[in-house]
Amino acid sequence: MSDTAGKSRIGVTGLAVMGANLARNIASRGVPIAVHNRTTAKTREFMEEFGHEGAFTGSESLEEFVAALEKPRRIIVMVKAGKPVDGVVADLTPLLDEGDIIIDAGNSHFPDTVRRTEECAANGIRFMGIGVSGGEEGALKGPSIMPGGDESAYAEVEEILTSIAAVVDGTPCCVHVGPGGAGHYVKMVHNGIEYADIQLIAEAYDLLTHVAGLDAPAIAAIFEEWNSGDLESFLIEITAKVLAKKDEKTDGPLVDVIVDRAEQKGTGTWTALDALGLGIPLTGITEAVFARGLSALRDERKAASTTLAGPKPGEGENPDSLVDDIRQALYASKVVAYAQGFAQMRAASKANDWDLDLGAMATIWRGGCIIRAQFLNRIRDAYAEHGDLENLLMVPYFTEAVANAQDAWRRVIVTATQQGVAIPAFSSSLSYYDGYRRERGPANLIQGLRDFFGAHTYLRTDAEGSFHTRWGQDGTEVRTDA
Numbered sequence: 001m002s003d004t005a006g007k008s009r010i011g012v013t014g015l016a017v018m019g020a021n022l023a024r025n026i027a028s029r030g031v032p033i034a035v036h037n038r039t040t041a042k043t044r045e046f047m048e049e050f051g052h053e054g055a056f057t058g059s060e061s062l063e064e065f066v067a068a069l070e071k072p073r074r075i076i077v078m079v080k081a082g083k084p085v086d087g088v089v090a091d092l093t094p095l096l097d098e099g100d101i102i103i104d105a106g107n108s109h110f111p112d113t114v115r116r117t118e119e120c121a122a123n124g125i126r127f128m129g130i131g132v133s134g135g136e137e138g139a140l141k142g143p144s145i146m147p148g149g150d151e152s153a154y155a156e157v158e159e160i161l162t163s164i165a166a167v168v169d170g171t172p173c174c175v176h177v178g179p180g181g182a183g184h185y186v187k188m189v190h191n192g193i194e195y196a197d198i199q200l201i202a203e204a205y206d207l208l209t210h211v212a213g214l215d216a217p218a219i220a221a222i223f224e225e226w227n228s229g230d231l232e233s234f235l236i237e238i239t240a241k242v243l244a245k246k247d248e249k250t251d252g253p254l255v256d257v258i259v260d261r262a263e264q265k266g267t268g269t270w271t272a273l274d275a276l277g278l279g280i281p282l283t284g285i286t287e288a289v290f291a292r293g294l295s296a297l298r299d300e301r302k303a304a305s306t307t308l309a310g311p312k313p314g315e316g317e318n319p320d321s322l323v324d325d326i327r328q329a330l331y332a333s334k335v336v337a338y339a340q341g342f343a344q345m346r347a348a349s350k351a352n353d354w355d356l357d358l359g360a361m362a363t364i365w366r367g368g369c370i371i372r373a374q375f376l377n378r379i380r381d382a383y384a385e386h387g388d389l390e391n392l393l394m395v396p397y398f399t400e401a402v403a404n405a406q407d408a409w410r411r412v413i414v415t416a417t418q419q420g421v422a423i424p425a426f427s428s429s430l431s432y433y434d435g436y437r438r439e440r441g442p443a444n445l446i447q448g449l450r451d452f453f454g455a456h457t458y459l460r461t462d463a464e465g466s467f468h469t470r471w472g473q474d475g476t477e478v479r480t481d482a
């Protein structure tokens with residue numbers, strides 16, 4: 001009898017809803033799968049509820065779980081990011097053999113994935129960090145999958161992963177991203193972009209509510225209409241649904257009784273911090289994180305709302321084209337947020353030697369994930385046509401899209417500012433755009449000041465070398481690199 005007879009091809013440990021749904025998705029493809037959860041009751045519940053759906057082996061201990069798997073063992077870990085992942089890896093390690101594969105499919109921070117890859121390699125275990133996006137439904141019916149790690153390990157799971165992923169135009173939304181932490185890195189940026197997209201939608205909603213004076217059902221209809229144009233995407237689609245939902249208790253719009261304090265689990269902050277480290281301007285995502293922070297200061301905002309002076313939204317002149325202007329501002333800001341996110345991935349790829357194929361990232365984000373959108377086809381086409389791109393804004397399609405939208409975009413920002421509506425993502429995106437298209441900005445003065453107080457030196461536009469002016473002495477300039 002061969003070693004594989006009667007064994008499962010893959011295992012999932014961690015049967016909370018994401019792990020359970022991923023396991024069911026895998027089983028639905030006819031793959032024999034072992035399932036395990038630290039709390040045995042959960043495994044029993046899973047087997048009772050879903051055991052009939054496929055070739056599951058329910059394991060009550062990690063030993064049983066590992067013994068149920070064919071070699072090399074392929075183990076998906078779907079537990080909370082952070083310490084729980086280290087705990088499972090530590091428990092599994094003594095039970096595994098050389099060449100076995102541990103796959104962390106949670107939202108782990110990529111430096112942890114890099115560390116775990118090294119620790120596992122020291123024990124002969126191949127570790128993969130894979131990004132999985134799409135929430136509960138995606139995990140069950142077809143997520144977008146961003147696998148990172150050793151290529152030989154990926155080859156062992158490629159067939160299963162591509163078979164459970166979402167498919168767009170015949171292409172599965174799953175491709176090997178790169179080594180080490182690359183998969184979790186790309187998932188992190190995906191989440192950062194998700195933050196920016198959501199913030200831009202929230203700003204549009206705020207303007208439609210408080211400047212245009214529309215109610216939630218009317219705004220729902222607007223988003224539904226927008227979803228048939230350039231903005232077509234999962235997030236715009238569900239915005240229409242959330243806004244249209246009636247509250248069972250009050251009979252009014254549900255959104256009107258939801259507390260205006262946004263929570264977050266940390267991936268947006270990681271994305272912003274990473275961009276700061278790389279020196280990449282990432283205004284859209286970072287402002288989205290800050291906006292969630294501001295939303296959380298609910299009590300402070302309440303006090304400030306009666307103390308701090310400013311215009312009242314809705315009490316100013318609105319352009320006739322306001323609603324369509326907001327649509328265009330949303331689209332232009334979205335282009336900027338994606339251009340920034342892709343520039344960040346490009347910089348990280350260079351810094352880490354990941355050789356990321358950014359066109360492929362756009363391709364696997366077209367389906368299954370939270371930021372899935374028509375728009376990603378445009379990004380995919382841009383990379384197919386232009387290869388390594390410094391900035392998506394320089395691709396004719398996007399150059400033109402933003403050029404066409406910019407009058408409306410500027411009008412929205414003026415109107416919002418005059419009426420006192422905060423639009424951090426809209427306005428910082430425009431500032432980035434205006435800054436990026438300036439051949440000469442004001443940083444010459446920054447350099448002058450730095451040289452004045454700290455002798456940090458400056459370059460000249462008309463000469464080679466670096467220079468320092470003896471500001472506090474005789475005022476003469478010296479060359480410092482000669």
Ligand code: 6PG
Nearest residue numbers: 133134135191264265266267370
């Ligand atoms: C996904 C999502 C998911 C994330 C939630 C919540 O791709 O399926 O990005 O991974 O956990 O969107 O994130 P926040 O709680 O930070 O908003």
